Amino acid sequence: MYSLNRWWDRYRLQLSLALLGLATAWFMRHTHSAGLIELYRLITLPFQADQTQQERLINARTWELEQQLAELEIQNQKLQALIDQPIVAQGKGTVVPVIGRSADHWWQQMTLGRGRQDGLKIGAVVTAPGGLVGRITQVSDHTSRVLLISDPTSRIGVTISRSRRMGVLRGQAGDRAIIEFYEKDPDARPGDGIVTSSLSSLFPPGLLIGRVESVDLTKTSNPHAIVKLSAPVSDIEWVTVYLDDQTSKSVVSDSP
Amino acid sequence: MIxxxxxxxxxxxNTLNxxxxxxxxxxxALALPLRLPGMELTGIGPNWLLIWVVAWSIKRTALQAVWAGIALGFIQDGLTAPYPTHALGLALVGFLTARLQKQRYLEEDFISVALIVFGMxxxxxTIMALQFSLLNSPSAPPLAxxxxxxQQAALSSAILSSLWAPAVYYPLNLWWERLNWLEQQS
Structure with missing residues (x-):
């Protein structure tokens, strides 16, 4: 008993501080480190986003507009043929600065400098010059976290805008993604534009994602194509977040 | 005057410590989402929390090291996503660093610390990759x-983390050595 008492007297402080530390870390895990990331935003406030890399963004934007035009032309033709198809409404977006990147080497994420107080919600769609970037999976008061479409766990239903064939796009980290097709001959060629399909539950249809870089149909069990994402994610400093309910659904899971 | x-x-x-x-x-933790020029390789930055765990564990017992690894792992979970957890990898890193027979095999200097960080x-x-492989959910990416x-993440992270390791290790080690000395004086 005496030795236990002595032990307690000696280690009381250390033990309670150790438990406190562990509890703090557990609390941060549960609150998704909201406090920490808010502090990060405050510290990086003077360094956020300047006017560099404009040209690349403009090029990407031009290409996006060209592809959107092609996409709209095809859609228009289809609408004329099928007069009762509902017309997709374009949402209103807010421009938001990017203040941070992924905090580890597995998740492809991005931290934005606006949050709940600015009306951002989980599930909101994030785009940038060049096309779709991802969707919001976490919000705190002044920051929000975006899961990029280049994350290996994010899957999106996509359409080839020329041939209207469908597939599932999976991120491959970096600026590449892979499309797996349902059919043996998906009629995809290098250079084809890829847009979100109308079957996608998380994203509105018709958003530009990228262009086909190479097609591999040699394996009949697994026809796939490599896509280069058109939004230059590593250079982006501003993104547009679409807030209205029509373009976002709050179907979000954190785990892959 | 101080x-x-x-x-x-x-x-x-003690409070200051x-x-x-x-x-x-x-x-x-705040440095993790930051990407400054010279701090990234193929979009991957140094793993600052791992460097901290190694710096902490080098002169401590395995238990203290594992505790620190778990706590910092939870923080990194909070900053990314909780499943799979980063605590497992960092706890193992702390344990192995604490158990390394440094006085026998390695000198206490920047080079050896950088080497330890590289390996860790x-x-x-690898622990993260194993956890991703063992997840059986339909949206988990394929094994290959x-x-x-x-391969890419481990190599880039190892190179960058070991290069930046002295930046964390040197001031912390200096402080803890100073503290030790002061405690022995009194």
Whole structure:
């Protein structure tokens, strides 16, 4: 008993501080480190986003507009043929600065400098010059976290805008993604534009994602194509977040 | 004027030690989402929390090291996504660093610390890759892709983390050595 008492007297402080530390870390895990990331935003406030890399963004934007035009032309033709198809409404977006990147080497994420107080919600769609970037999976008061479409766990239903064939796009980290097709001959060629399909539950249809870089149909069990994402994610400093309910659904899971 | 450290009371010193500890962990966590020029390789930055765990564990017992690894792993979980957890990898890193027979095989200097960080970064990324492989959920990426990404992530992370390791290790080690010396004096 005496030795236990002595032990307690000696280690009381250390033990309670150790438990406190562990509890703090557990609390941060549960609150998704909201406090920490808010502090990060405050510290990086003077360094956020300047006017560099404009040209690349403009090029990407031009290409996006060209592809959107092609996409709209095809859609228009289809609408004329099928007069009762509902017309997709374009949402209103807010421009938001990017203040941070992924905090580890597995998740492809991005931290934005606006949050709940600015009306951002989980599930909101994030785009940038060049096309779709991802969707919001976490919000705190002044920051929000975006899961990029280049994350290996994010899957999106996509359409080839020329041939209207469908597939599932999976991120491959970096600026590449892979499309797996349902059919043996998906009629995809290098250079084809890829847009979100109308079957996608998380994203509105018709958003530009990228262009086909190479097609591999040699394996009949697994026809796939490599896509280069058109939004230059590593250079982006501003993104547009679409807030209205029509373009976002709050179907979000954190785990892959 | 601030009194020299040797005249501080033990309680004040202890408090300062905890401030330094929490402060340095916070700085490391805040550096994680940051990408400055020279701090990234193929979009991957140094794993600051791993460097901290190694710096902490080098002169401590395995238990203290594992505790620190778990706590910092939880923080990294909070900053990314909780499943799979980063705590497992960092706890193992702490344990292995604490159990390394440094006095026998390695000198206490920057080069050896950088070497330890290099090895531990590879181990931490491998634990993450293993956890991703063992997940059985329909949206988990295929095995081949996980291990391809693992190669790239482990190598970039190991190189960058070991290069930046002295930046964390040097001031912390200096402080803890100073503290030790002061405690032995009194």
């Amino acid at each position: 009194k020299p450290l040797s005249q501080w009371s033990p309680i004040a010193l 905890w401030v330094v500890m929490f402060g340095s962990v916070a700085l490391c 970064a590879v181990i931490a990324e 892709e996980i291990w391809l990404h693992h």
